[in-house]
Amino acid sequence: MTPTPALMIQGTCSNAGKSTLVAGLCRALVRRGLRVAPFKPQNMSNNAAVTADGGEIGRAQAVQARAAKLPPSVHMNPVLLKPETDTGAQVIVQGRRFGRLGAKNFLDKKAALLPHVLDSFARLARDADIVLIEGAGSPAEINLRAGDIANMGFALAANVPVVIAGDIERGGVIASLAGTHLVLDDDERALVRGYLINKFRGDVRLFDHGLTAITQLTGWPSLGVVPWLPQAALLPAEDAVDLDRARASEATRIIAVPMLARIANFDDLDPLGMEPGVRLVFVPPGQPIPAEASVVIIPGSKSTLGDLAFLRAQGWDIDIAAHVRRGGHLLGLCGGYQMLGRSIADPDGLDGAPGTVDGLGHLDITTLMQGDKSTTLVGGTHVATGAPVEGYEIHLGRSSGPDCARPVVTIDGRPDGAISRDGRVQGTYLHGLFASDAFRKAWLAGLGIASELAYDAQVEAALDALADHLDAHLDIDALLTIARSRQSTNASAA
Template identity: 60%
Template sequence: MTRRLMIQGTGSDVGKSLIVAGLCRLFARQGLKVRPFKPQNMSNNAAATPDGGEIGRAQALQARAAGVAASVHMNPILLKPQSEIGAQVVVQGKVLGNAKARDYQAMKPGLMAAVLESFARVSDGAELVLVEGAGSPAEVNLRAGDIANMGFATATETPVVLIGDIDRGGVIASLVGTRAVISQDDSARIKAFLINRFRGDVRLFDEGLRTIEAHTGWPSLGVIPHFAEAALLPAEDAVALRSLTSSGGRVKIAVPVLPRISNFDDLDPLRQEAGVTVDMVEPGRPLPRDAALILLPGSKSTIADFLALQAEGWDVDIKAHARAGGKVLGLCGGYQMLGRRIEDPDHLEGDIAAVAGLGLLDVVTRMGGTKRLSPVLGVSLPDGTPFAGYEMHVGETSGPDRERPFARIDGTIEGAQSETGRIVGTYCHGLFGDDAQRRRLLSWIGAETSDLDYERRVDAVLDRLADHLATHVDCERLLAISASP
């Protein structure tokens, strides 16, 4: 039987995704055939896979860390929030439909078959599968029908290591409290725990470890010091948005943070450019007047996010910026907002059939058709700078400004530009991870360019993360746990 190990957490954002990525790289370097897996993920930061679907961004990074191509089966259930109570449900890379939270709870038992099928596919040919949980097993109100944590672990007889985040405080209570509320059978499946994001002298927590061990019966596998370079890796969850603002660069890029922002890892390479300040503008603050570029990011629900943009008065700021000769770039949903009109006659996104857009591009978007999910290779126009990226969107955009396309992909024009060339829209994600295309953007807005090799940096950080875990985690014992029933 293929070795398997599940990394669960005492809560969301305790570092599960990062630790799984680091372990994937660590064990892959040791020669093991490692594969990542996450039964259920909730994120609007998704990645297109070579097999024609989409998965959570974290699983794509974990696959990269393991040295394998990403697959839809590495994250068979992806929930993409569209409102406070509902989400789009993606099963094995394809959209199944929309569901409110209460309805989804009723759907979960039926989705376990897809989860187990995907797990079998990922396990086939692998020597070790590292599984990431979602949220926390302490959410015992969700235990019945669970497919994300202990329900999955039980169905597949997968041993569990539980992570607590000391940086947020209360780590002893979170671990001991988890033991107190879960069942005896679920507790027995947890074989050990880890403490993550420690700052300072690790020896000062020795008594804390003994306290946790005494109250839970679980042994410690180590205390992991804070890994600052995690900020250089693509973020998955919107909870990380506040940390995405960079500072110090002479040229400012302003990004309005919309409620359903998606694929915001597009911004990661820009944040790492010393000549640029990426200003993530949260609600309640106007867009800065000194921005060289306003960048409208992707959105999971374009019309709803556009209405939120208007409610903040950001539409006024953007139009004033454009009138003053400023540059505006729209990515995917942001591109749709730049047009004259956004139409949703089939109500794919919600109850509103149409809204007038910003009118900065003479185009109209009509929602509908098959969702486009594919890696792309193209050249930006008119200079012919090559790039690699991906498309992930529903809807078709047409209009006169499409006659001035942003790019050419496989012989087909893509995107649109205004007559002045200062307003640009494109459906291409991942542009700025391509060094040549990022430098082109920096030159366009008058920022200094650099010799940053973004993709090489990501791999170097993954290697250092693996080294970090090897130093602070009892990885031999962890691997031994993965072999236990």
Template identity: 60%
Template sequence: MFQGTGSDVGKSLIVAGLCRLYARRGLRVRPFKPQNMSNNAAATADGGEIGRAQALQARAAGVPLSVHMNPVLLKPQSEIGSQVVVQGRIVGNARARDYQAMKPQLMPAVLDSFARLSEDADLVLVEGAGSPAEVNLRAGDIANMGFARATDTPVVLIGDIDRGGVIASIVGTKAVMAEDDAALVAGYLVNRFRGDISLFDAGLAEITRHTGWRSFGVVPYLPDAGRLPAEDGLGLRSRYDAGGEEERKRIVVPVLPRIANFDDLDPLRQEAGVEVILVEAGRPLPPADLVLLPGSKATIPDLVALKAEGWDIDIRAHARRGGKVLGLCGGYQMLGRMLRDPERIESDVDAIDGLGLLDIETTMTGDKRLRPVSGVSLPDGTPFSGYEMHVGTTVGPDRRRPFARLADGNDEGAISPAGNIVGSYCHGLFSDDRQRARLLAWIGADPSALAYEAEIERVLDGLADHLAAHLDVDGLLDLSRGRG
């Protein structure tokens, strides 16, 4: 099990790289994260959902997605509360304090999923959440040492030297842990080192002197790792910037408080002909070749936030000038005339006016659609594959001009009469090189020769090679065999 001295220290990518490395050795590898908090989720073939980080790890291991890879998924809907998904299914909503009381009740599902994965695996690589140093949350813990103790799983602690203070963060984690928890920690590794690794030899010795833990290595910073999808929004703003290159086409994305499935943007940011500009609260939307409204975990509250920023005025003005607008999932719903939530599924608002750019209306319903999809965009027949992940049913005249026809024969999405406003429930469209080229041509950008899916495979292979060169990967494997 890989735990961290904090969030965003690289746990997800370390596990993904090791999934690829050990799978290439012929082992049956499965990723597992007992509890995840993220609005960046992936749909499984059986109609469930898991964190997108585990989806990337499963891809690295070369295995299909399973709800058991992430049995507890928390999807934040407010500053203090989240939707709770257990083994792929929504079980309700919980405020942060209430969830602490709920956690012990979820451990049986976590252990059940772990057992199911283990039956079909030679090696299960487990990712913790946050940090075991959060001892105020230790009671009833299912994400870190609570899980490790319940399953007698050896732990390796990851520290991030790039953020500074890595010696103190690793030694401090040991200092605050209970002795029985610390006894399960077999060692540590240091991530994102820049420069001459030998200069940190004394640092490693100091960590080992204070903790008694073994070093499994130091991982140098790998720029290519930033080309892989991020687990959550912590690094979102640092992953995109304006760039300032006038000749590039601008895709402007308002950053909504509950932005979800933002990895839809990843393929676009790798295109040389465009710059993806994420606009944070407090700033107007700049001139754009395309305004892209992303997915949202809570569409109505995010629409309220969008209007509070005055972005609705910017978007309508852009559209009046003939500017292009694309709404994905929650963003698609916002483009309509009205959003209704009679059952108060997402908020305490019964109904709210949308942006009025598409002649459609959406009603939130209790059923959530979670499924992989494929089809062709209309009218040109360009193929795509992706997934749907949403609540709500959308109807209206502009649905007679669908964005796509799915493989099951149903039409999907809507297009305005002038053709400059498009909405779709499909996520993952732009991972398909043909569909991404279609979008770029629509906004007047030249598509590159980027083969996105092949690029992800290349980076995963490179990450595995990188870890093999700098970590004691045989020693890590021995831990799982009880020989460490």
């Protein structure tokens, strides 16, 4: 069979904008009438999305699927690493829990995952006119080359042409591209068909000599310079590094979010960050939670017990207790919900060392870490207002106690979450509920904040603006020619 056209976007570094570039290209090519499938062989992120069949993939691939007007599939991200500690991660393979591996063990075993990666790629390619592939980190990380499935290892195995994206915002982009060229092996270098510059600020013409220098040093042609696009910030972020950037807002009502060490699914809060009446503040480690905050939200966590200890180490437990005494509101999402209770029991060591630890004590509930992990797309109703909600569950453990008699939402007729007697402390396992306009409007109204935001429309507008932007600044026709060259090179190899 003739191979499906495919193109892989790799980067000179992490956070070079690969996820955003692939999302924008997905939307741009779909608008040209092509069936486009996004794909990332290996991802590392605690911002996960749930697919219709209950599998997990990286949030970026769910956004890319939306850009391509497809439902998310486990095959769009066959290997997902969810860090639990500095040296270990849960490994998800084709949407399902594969195991927990230390960094060294994963390096030794990752080559064994290549058949799963190639299987998922083949499944997507069968139903697509083109597959757009996102690399991970950088191919210049030659210390990770052995058994690589994320960058050139995959590109070589699948015979996919590559375009390298350079992040000019960080500086040193000429050296980054030239250095990448230098450290690649000959067979890897042969797959690279060009480069692009991303996140340029200012007059693009000022970089003309830079483009000439890069081509002279590498032999790679330039496929365009992409100027900085503010609307891209409206798309759900995947990397926690993005939380370090201040969100400009003139609003006086502060919603504060402590940045847990293993913060997960923080895109839950993106809709609040877009609200004109809200100043969403992510509080970095070592900094106090603002005393003037109206609400404190404890977000999801990949390691509830580890992040509970981390929260206490920052002194945030004291800040939160003072916030509640002052009459402030407190909301816990998933792992954050579990932390708000009286205790968390983990007899089998599913989330850390076996044992029971005290929670923050703001909800009269207890949590038991037992049973299978729940990963489900759900819909329901906000109990207080009747507003519809949609979202997903992705958690381990069950919570129970007197405050569960006052649930936050009902999901398919069953109660979820808990509310304190005075109503100011709430928690729920439901992720994504703030993306539901009716719920968000009702929740903010309870704080005296008016909302007119149509979140889904904003995301769609951002994807269309991104596609327009790439159409204007990249040579899309050249990128398509490169993707289609895979057909001729595979034929030659045969």
